[in-house]
Amino acid sequence: MQPTLFILAAGMGSRYGGLKQLDGLGPCGETIMDYSVYDALRAGFGKIVFVIRKDFEADFREKVLSKYADKVPCEVCFQAIENVPSGCTYNPERTKPWGTNHAVLMGKDVIHEPFAVINADDFYGRESFQVLADYLRTVAGTEGHYCMVGYRVCNTLSENGTVSRGVCQTDGNGCLTDVTERTKIEEKNGQIVFTEDGVDTPLAPNTPVSMNMWGFTPEYFRYSEEAFRIFLAERGQDLKSEYYIPSVVNQLIQDGKASCKVLDTPSKWFGVTYADDRPQVVMKINHLIKEGVYPEKLF
Numbered sequence: 602m603q604p605t606l607f608i609l610a611a612g613m614g615s616r617y618g619g620l621k622q623l624d625g626l627g628p629c630g631e632t633i634m635d636y637s638v639y640d641a642l643r644a645g646f647g648k649i650v651f652v653i654r655k656d657f658e659a660d661f662r663e664k665v666l667s668k669y670a671d672k673v674p675c676e677v678c679f680q681a682i683e684n685v686p687s688g689c690t691y692n693p694e695r696t697k698p699w700g701t702n703h704a705v706l707m708g709k710d711v712i713h714e715p716f717a718v719i720n721a722d723d724f725y726g727r728e729s730f731q732v733l734a735d736y737l738r739t740v741a742g743t744e745g746h747y748c749m750v751g752y753r754v755c756n757t758l759s760e761n762g763t764v765s766r767g768v769c770q771t772d773g774n775g776c777l778t779d780v781t782e783r784t785k786i787e788e789k790n791g792q793i794v795f796t797e798d799g800v801d802t803p804l805a806p807n808t809p810v811s812m813n814m815w816g817f818t819p820e821y822f823r824y825s826e827e828a829f830r831i832f833l834a835e836r837g838q839d840l841k842s843e844y845y846i847p848s849v850v851n852q853l854i855q856d857g858k859a860s861c862k863v864l865d866t867p868s869k870w871f872g873v874t875y876a877d878d879r880p881q882v883v884m885k886i887n888h889l890i891k892e893g894v895y896p897e898k899l900f
Contacts, residue, residue: 602714603647604737608634609704609813610653610661610721611680624873626883628890629898633724633872634665636886638673639899640727644734646717648674652707655679668900678707686830691837700843701813702825709822715741718815718846724882725750725814726868727894736864737816745859747850748816749777751809754786754793756869761877763787763796767811767847768804769863777854777861780811780847809863812870815846824858825849 625632638649649669653661658677669675682695684707698704705718715737719725729750740746751769758764763785770779785796786804793808794801828849836842853859873879889895 602741603645604734605648605650605712605714605716606641606646607650607708607712607716607718608637608721609701609718610651611704627886631899632665634721635668635899636724637719638669640730642673643727644730646734650676650678650708650711652678652680652704655681672900676711678711680704680707685833686826689830689833691833692840695840697841700845702844702846702849703829705846706822706825706829713819715816715818720813723812723870723872725870729814729866729868732864732866733814733816736862740818744818744820746818747859748862748864749811750814750866751863752812752866752870753806754804754808754810755806757810757812758788759874759878760881761875764874769809769811771863775863777863780851811847813846824853828852
């Protein structure tokens with residue numbers, strides 16, 4: 602069975618100042634998503650599912666989906682605040698989306714096979730899609746054997762500001778034991794550090810971090826809905842609470858319901874976290890094209 606690629610594309614880039622998921626960065630107007638889809642097809646993914654907001658569906662279909670019409674089966678689902686399990690309530694004044702795992706939950710009716718989850722605005726690299734696809738093929742028909750691509754923190758920094766990363770801890774089998782969100786990560790004086798309460802703490806260059814590149818089997822939707830009910834009961838009245846993927850995965854690991862293999866990758870992540878990142882991303886893509894990693898025109 603071929604795995605499915607599930608792309609989270611419902612968010613706006615607040616720091617970037619626009620809908621960066623639709624920003625053409627390649628020489629023929631390719632978006633970062635286009636490179637992810639291209640890499641996924643090379644790795645053996647058989648379907649692409651996008652979660653977006655309904656208000657930019659027309660733009661999305663015109664600028665993105667039209668490229669893949671004859672290349673791979675695609676489906677679209679929609680994230681909206683009001684999409685909560687039956688019987689659940691929340692603060693009616695809330696305007697902020699519920700977060701990444703709520704976005705994942707929107708795919709429960711269209712995904713029935715092992716699937717990968719990625720952000721629309723992150724460039725992950727072809728090696729990462731290959732190790733993820735290879736793993737997902739091995740767990741088809743099983744439950745509770747998840748994975749996460751662990752990037753080396755040195756390969757995930759921005760030259761234009763600090764970044765936030767989920768710093769991973771693993772056991773002797775290379776399985777995830779915890780993800781801790783660290784903010785304000787940057788290189789200072791030749792050393793990678795994260796800053797909390799004014800204190801700099803070093804991180805080893807090869808420390809694995811989460812870039813929101815996960816692999817799941819379909820029962821994850823069932824677990825996610827159960828956990829979302831609990832989340833809404835506890836925090837549904839908050840205006841800014843968010844339901845994150847690592848929180849759900851951490852809880853499943855603690856409860857003994859799942860394990861999560863951390864897959865190492867040599868790929869260098871890059872993305873448009875800040876507007877000033879854009880020229881560098883364009884330069885890096887052009888460099889990969891010159892090296893023969895990608896054709897000048899993808900689709």
